[in-house]
Amino acid sequence: MKVLKFGGTSVGSVENIKKVIAILQQQSETSKIAVVVSAVGGITDKLIEAGELACNKNPDYVVKYNKIWSIHNEIIEELFKNIEDDETVLELQTELVENIGTKLNELRSLLNGIYLINELSPKTKDKLLSYGEYCSSTIISYILKALRIDAALKNTQELIITDSVFNNARVIFEQTNKNIKSYFKNQKQTITLLPGFVSKSTNGETTTLGRGGSDYTASIIAAAINAKEVQIWTDVSGMFTTNPKLVKQASPISELSYQEAIELSHFGAKVLYPPTVMPVLRKNIPIVIKNTMKPEAIGTKITSTKKSNGISPVTGISNIDGIALLTLQGNGMVGIPGFSKRLFETLAQEKINIILITQASSEHSICFGISESDAIRAKEAIDTVFEFEIALQRLEPILSETDLSIIAVVGDNMKSHQGISGKMFSTLGKNNVNIRAIAQGASERNISAVIHKNDVKKALNSLHEQFFEIKTKQLNLFITGVGNVGERLIQQINQQNAYLKKNFKINLRVVGLSNSRKMVVDEDGIDLKNWKSHLNNGETASLNEFFNHAKNLNLRNSVFIDITANTEVAYIYPKYLKESISVVACNKIACSGDIHYYNQLKELSRRYNASFLFETNVGAGLPIIDTLNHLVTSGDEINSIQAVLSGSLNFIFNNFNNNTSFFEIVKQAQAEGYTEPDPRIDLSGIDVARKILILARESGYQMELDDIESNYFLTEEAMKSNTVEAFFETLKQDEGYYQKLYEDAKSKEYQLKFVAEFANGKANVGLRQIPEGHPFYNLEGKDNIVMFYTKRYPEQPLIVKGAGAGADVTASGLFADIIRIANN
Structure with missing residues (x-):
């Protein structure tokens, strides 16, 4: 026999209920099945809202109630629409409507009572919430009967017996198991429908097993009858490597151990309610998580053992939001026994669950994580208990931090792999995720860290990339x-x-x-x-x-x-x-x-x-700064640097001659993208001065731009021009001056180059006449060249040469920097 549980989304619409019925028909062909169903999707929240409105004397609770009524009746009407009418079907539909109507009238009376007495106790809340599961299981049982499918409905409250702790009751297993075994021993129908989540106390009062308790219901029944397996049908294809809503690369986990499932569900994997595992673990009954919308998907199988995925020792990464971190600290704790006992007893008395604990070996502080909703109550209670020690300044008042989350890396095989925690924390550190607290058990199955809630998405993506994406x-x-x-x-x-x-x-x-x-x-x-x-x-x-x-x-x-x-x-x-x-x-x-x-x-x-x-600051796409950095970091010392660093100026002086005007060449350089939109930046020499300054600084020298000696070649009128248009006008007017510069160099068979030099802590830039045979002499087009004279290259310099201007090469330099970051 198998036990199947369908969550609220699975029974949240007519279309989904039809899918559930198809699954039940298929599975019931080979064996009997017990089917646990949650309330119709969203109904539990609506019941809570209606109860709170009634408790607050808000008459709008009636609106919520009417919505609950209409949702159920619309589902009934739509489901019976596609069933061929006959006398039996009509009788079943009429009977179902009356049955649900009676229950919802009870619900209305309960809400009216809450409104009148202005109170919603835990006991009343459990009774209120029980209506959701009752209605959904009743509807599906009647539909199965109308489809001539052999099915019966059993009220789980007659089977599962608990204590009287309302909202999260503790199961009394001896009596519960006896009830379940007795019922199913005599059960003849192929399919048994059971409402999840609800139970009954030893006093006969309605109790619930906590939000998510329908999973637990299925597990309790499976363990009692030694079922072949438990299937948890939901709206996702199993448990994922991490939260797929936050990490798009997350993928389903095909196999999990019981212990891994417990850890992941405890730390935020909402697909499975944490207590679910315990009953079936003792009987070694597998849990299979399946997707109602994609029943063909493999899903996740949870057993006592599992095969390694062969990719990572980490099985999954989960998170819990809404965490508060409380710290009890003070010199009065050191070496004094009993502080932890008093602290945790106080929290237990307040029924506050502790999610994470960590304590420094110095015994100076104890840090623990709890739900943010409990933070104020916890602080008040602890400060009261330790009032005497706080007054004597042996302890500090409890420190409470909120807006936090816990992330947890989980895996059975983590213990046998070194460096998991190192990878985890270095990955978070590289992405500026500050860790507020860390906890790791001796089993090394779980490494948990408390971080700010705003960093959760980045943390999960970073860790998933590290452990699951094969280094992408x-x-x-x-x-x-x-x-x-x-x-x-x-x-x-x-x-x-x-x-x-x-x-x-x-x-x-x-x-x-x-x-x-x-x-x-x-x-x-x-x-x-x-x-x-x-x-x-x-x-x-x-x-x-x-x-x-x-x-x-x-x-x-x-x-x-x-x-x-x-x-x-x-x-x-x-x-x-x-x-x-x-x-x-x-x-x-x-x-x-x-x-x-x-x-x-x-x-x-x-x-x-x-x-x-900032590689492109000097030489566009040329690896000039990168080369310099490698020299310096490897222990070399820079003696001097000689360079032609302006591709635009080199282009201009390589193409300027007595057959073309200086104005025309500068215009051409601007049009072809070799100069800045404002060519004064290039021709003034300030751009080259900035470049040699950057190289000097990267060589380890503390220099300012004013320390660079600049020998400008432009005329005084060009330097004073206020606009680009005015600048170009000066170039036309002073053509004779620029032709003279050219003729003077030509007469000596020299080339004009705008050169930058750095040596002995000093730097200068200016137009130079370069003789034949010099490495700068044959520098073509828009090329740059840099010569590094160093301790290792004292006579024959290390030369970097190539295109130093243009959109494509500059973009490639930026691209190279991006890849350097990716490889870091």
Whole structure:
């Protein structure tokens, strides 16, 4: 014989009830079955609401009651609609309507009584809630009879006997088991319908087994009759590796041990009511969790032993919300016995359940987690019990923290694997998830941590990625500045994403996009094929609101990417880093601004374990900063740096001659995207000065931009121009001056290059005449070149050379920084 339990969602609609009936027909073909049903989905909540309204003298309880009445009657009407009418069916329908009507009239009288006496006691609440299960089981039993299916209805209150602790009664198993065995011994029908959740005290009063008690009912019956298995039919395909509502990659667990099921259900896996396991565990009866909407799905099987999944020693990750953490501490506790006894006795007397306990070996403090709803009552009771010690300052008043959650990593095989807790806590730390308390049993089957409730989603996703996704790492990108370079970066991400997933287990998702006018954020990732339309239809852009979106989403492995030249954007980096959101900057302002700000960003990056990368600040996509960092971290010392660092200036001077005007070449460089939109930034030399300053700082020198000696080649009128248009006019007017620069170099067979130099703690930039044979002489097009003279490369420098300007190579440099973060 099997015992099947169907939850509220499974009997929550006519369509679902039909699916339940199909399952019962199929399973009853091979054996007898006992079927435990919950109240129709949502009815239990409506009963509670109606009772509370009546208790509060709110006449709207009648509205709730009417809704309960109409839901049941509509279900009856719809179910009988599709059954071929005959005299028996009509009689059954009439009888059912009268039966349910009588029960609901009793319910109405009970609510009226609650309204009149203005009280809803635990005893009355149990009686109130019992109507939900009674109605659903009665309806299904009559439908089965109308379909000529051999079925009987048995009131569970005649079988399960409990004490008189209302709302969560304790089963008296000796009498209960005797009742169940006696009934089923003589039961002839193929299907027996039983209301779940409800029971009766030894005094004959209605009691309940707690919310979720229908699972427990099924388990109690199965254990009593030595059933072949218990099937828990619900709206999900088994227990999942973690909460699928918070982690999209969560997957069903095919097998669990009883102990794992207990741990997961205790720590928030709501598919299974925690006490359910105990009765069947003793008899070694399997529990199978199935999906009513997808009966073909394998589901989860819970037994005494299970096979390893071969992927991870961790079986599942669960969470409990609404936790308060209370701490009793003080020097007066050290070495004094009895404090724990008094503390826990106090909580027991208040009927407060302890979810988690941890105590420091110094005995200076005891920390425990309870339901947030019990926090105030617990604090008042404990402070009262320890009033004397608190008055003498031997103890501090109990400290209570709320808005917390517990996450738990569970698995039978964790004990035989080293480093599980290390992986768990390092993963949380990398994602800036602060741990308030930790608990781990000697069995090592469960490692629990208390965290802030806002970090739960990020924590579950991070841990699931670590333990279940075969090292696939997801990065969530927030990009501001989607002009020429930004557009190319998005194209590259869209183009390479499948390749990265397949070959490097990296999943890049663009979650936020912003330009100076509009911004769009989508937690599920923006469709990169239509990102422009999404952005155009987005909300008004705001730097602070864009940051707030990134902060509030609190996604794991988040990265902010700045592809602007905006000062305001550059000074928002600390906000991101403090939230452990990495920063990738194309913008040079932050790293070449005030030295204290540069150092602050470096420190924040270290403190909050968030990368701060800016490879494209120097040389676009060339690995110049990366190469320099490798030299320094490996112990090499920088003697000097010589470089051509402006792809735009190199392009200009490689193409400028006596057959073209300087104005025309600068215009061409601007049109082809080699210069900034404002070419004065490039031609003034300030951009190159910023770059050599960044290289000097990365070499370990504390320098400011004012320390860079600049030998500008522009005319005084060009330097003073207030607008781009005015600047271009000066280039036309001063063409003779620029031609003279060219002719002077040509006469010596030299090339004009704008060069940056750093040596002995000093740096300068300026236009130089480069002789033939020098490494800079044949530098083509928009190329950059950097020569590092170091302790290891004193005579023949380490040279990095290649394209140093252009949207594609700059975007590829940003892309490389993103991949560095993914590989970190």
